[in-house]
Amino acid sequence: MKYLEDFQNPELAGGLLADIRATVTRPWALMEVCGGQTHTIIRHGIDQLLPKEVELIHGPGCPVCVTPLEVIDRALAIAARPGVVFCSFGDMLRVPGTDRDLFRVRGEGGDVRVVYSPLDALRIARENPDREVVFFGIGFETTAPPNAMAVVQAKKQGVRNFSMLVSHVRVPPAIEAIMNSPDCRVQGFLAAGHVCSVMGTAEYPALAERHRVPIVVTGFEPLDILEGIRRTVRQLERGEHTVENAYARAVRPEGNPAALAVLEDVFEVTDRSWRGIGVIPRSGWQLSPRYREFDAEQRFDVAGIRTREPEQCRAGEVLQGLLKPDQCEAFGTTCTPRTPLGATMVSSEGACAAYYLYRRLSTPGVPREASPVG
Template sequence: MKYIEEFQNPQLAQRLLDDIHATVTRPWALMEVCGGQTHSIIRHGIDQLLPEHVELIHGPGCPVCVTPLEVIDKALEIASRPEVVFCSFGDMLRVPGTGRDLFRVKSEGGDVRVVYSPLDALRIAQQNPERQVVFFGIGFETTAPPNAMTVYQARRLGIRNFSLLVSHVRVPPAIEALMLSPDCRVQGFLAAGHVCSVMGTDEYPELAERFAVPIVVTGFEPLDILEGVRRTVRQLERGEHRVENAYPRAVRPEGNPAAKAMLEDVFEVTDRAWRGIGVIPDSGWRLSERYREYDAEHRFTVGGITTEEPAACRSGEVLQGLLKPHECEAFGTLCTPRNPLGATMVSNEGACAAYYLYRRLGGATAPKETSPVA
């Protein structure tokens, strides 16, 4: 509670806002990388409190949202098999595949279970040696270490009826891909603090230098985000492009050495497809050769599944920051949390879900009580 109260202090928020207003002299477009930051920004109305010259662009930092449709369809195929217990975090169950989701598979008799840790899935495998237990391993660098540890433990304990359906992605290659896009308007980044708490900041200086963009690592509370914006804007106004750590209570430059060692042992870097964006080179992980027997995609021979995104869903443009959610023709009509066209409308970190939940319908102002200075 200490950090929650301290980093939601309205008087301090106002001071940061005053400093930002006093600093800005021209238009700047900043991207927050993490979907958790997006929800905090929209919930607290931070984007509406900033100077009109400062635009916050919502990036592809929602792990559920960027999981490609073909991986969802692979999950649906595996979960439908009678010998399988399919385990997942709850936010994946309503993500639409081609024609159905994991809730539908469960209603049709599939053994789909919500777990709160990959180790829960490993325990289910221990308790059900006659079943194949699969855990849906998605996410960025933040969730990859516990998934790697679970596979490591399965191998160490000799548990052969456990496997991992892997869809892990990495942030730095995504930043590079965004900056190389001819449509990119981003001039500075708010980097995700939880990712950097694992990986550190070593991969960012080269990106900041090559693309001449400041990258400020920050957290998720209102003061974290405002401080990140303040530092980014100051750099831009001065013509600087450095990496700054505005989240020192959680992030060290070297990251978490033990977690990084586990990732290096269990995973290897590979190209990954991002939903609505396409394949980004070296942007993901897969299980390394010594752990390949625990790869569900190989175990169940679903590698050949291919799909096409629904034409009406413009989540790819939302994930690239080219479109605000309410600018999509399907937003709030054909696409709602109850009947989503894409993951950005149902994920707890999805930009479309944030706009729908906090009533950002065509630029309406946020309720007063959501402001960090209310």
């Protein structure tokens, strides 16, 4: 198959579904790691087409969603300072902090700008040498290489008024934390193909062996997801637990050597807090000593900001796969994209946003056919 529409072919999807139905003999719970995969699943109703024995649990794979509240508040504090140009991807502007978001900071006079690349922020810094320009560097392993390269270029070009607020997280330690949770029901994983295109698959065999779970690397189109599910179910039914690459058109076992080299140069592994989950050891990156001068958290002395999550938001349970979005009492009522309680409702990869966008609205205790659809 060569074209994107080929990976949405309904006849081929029907064949994969038939194979899954013919294979499965008992209940299995699978987790798709990436929020982009979650959106594909909900948009195309894949979870509703699968046999009842196969349950899909939505994982924490949305970098916006897992950015902790304290980091959001640090971003807000920096963005509100005079003389600062705060640059961010657009999906961070609506993420609520303790009492406001970046849109409100901009409305109150802060210079908050949406950029499409960290190099855009670096250009703004070159064009405004009398101002401090900060880029909000978040994401999984996928966005880390371009963010790292922006720091490399800032140092090479001598752009000293550029810095980065870093909140990068790593997927394999999150899988480890999920499997170590006493409430874990996950029996197999659909790994994120874009992450593996950067990092390769070297970290996954040990996880699969240690926890005796199959891990299948998948893409993001409907046929990608179904093929990943088919392979995972096949392994579970056979009692196997290996790593399979079902996204070979983009993923090589060794990953991207050039990207890995720049990551090793610019970042160092650190413990990282995940919103709604807590601190996961060695699950994040911070700037290495060679580039620490570009660390906005240190430059603006905001590391001491500490916060508490709002009690009414159950996004943490959604991110851990313990709760479906429409099982939350606030979903679609007090929590909507216009009035979000947490990032999972406003992120373009958030599970709550997927359920809301594709009309999976329901009220707890009310049959789905009686749920509001307006």
